[in-house]
Amino acid sequence: MVIVRQHGEAGQLFDISSFLADVDCFFRPEQWQISVESCLGSNALSIEEASFPGLCLSDAEFRSLYRGIYQTIDGRFCGFAKGQRLFEFVVVDSSYWEVTGPPAFEAHILATYGAWNR
Template sequence: MVVIRQHGTNSELFDISRFLVDVDRFVQPDSWHITIDDCMGDRALEIEQLTAAGLSMSDGEFRELYSGIYQTIDGRFIGHAGGARVFELLAVDSSFWKVTGSPTFESHMLATYGACQRA
């Protein structure tokens, strides 16, 4: 597991919409299990209510559902491929992401987005 920043040096936001390129390159999930406590964007309240107890869906359904969200404040995204868990992205308090996956995926995410410097 690695911990990466949620905000870049120029106040750039690192969130799921940006991570999908990395996910597609390294892990290519066929389904997701998500639990969103707090997010911002189109359908945010609906998504929070739908996923409060966790919700599983296909990759396509996830991308459609979450397409209008620009920031995840607190949420968990677990990707599955062939029935096996292949990664997890955990947004914590709009401060950082905990990323769990293959060593290659974790290394890429850390190098691309930078380590979170927590106090």
């Protein structure tokens, strides 16, 4: 697992929408399991209510549902293919992301987004 910041040095926000291009370089998830406690953007309240106990979606359904969200404050996102977990993103208190996956993926995420410093 690596821990990366949610906010870059220039004030940019790193959220799931930022990570999708990275996911696409390494994986082809068939399914997402998400649980979102708090997020901001279009449809935020309905996403929180539907996903808080856990929600399984196809890749296309997830991307469509989450398209209008610009920030996740607390949530968990796991990608699966053939029943196997490929990766996991966990955002904590709009401060940092815990990212788990194969070593090459973790190294890429760390190099791209930078380590979180307490």
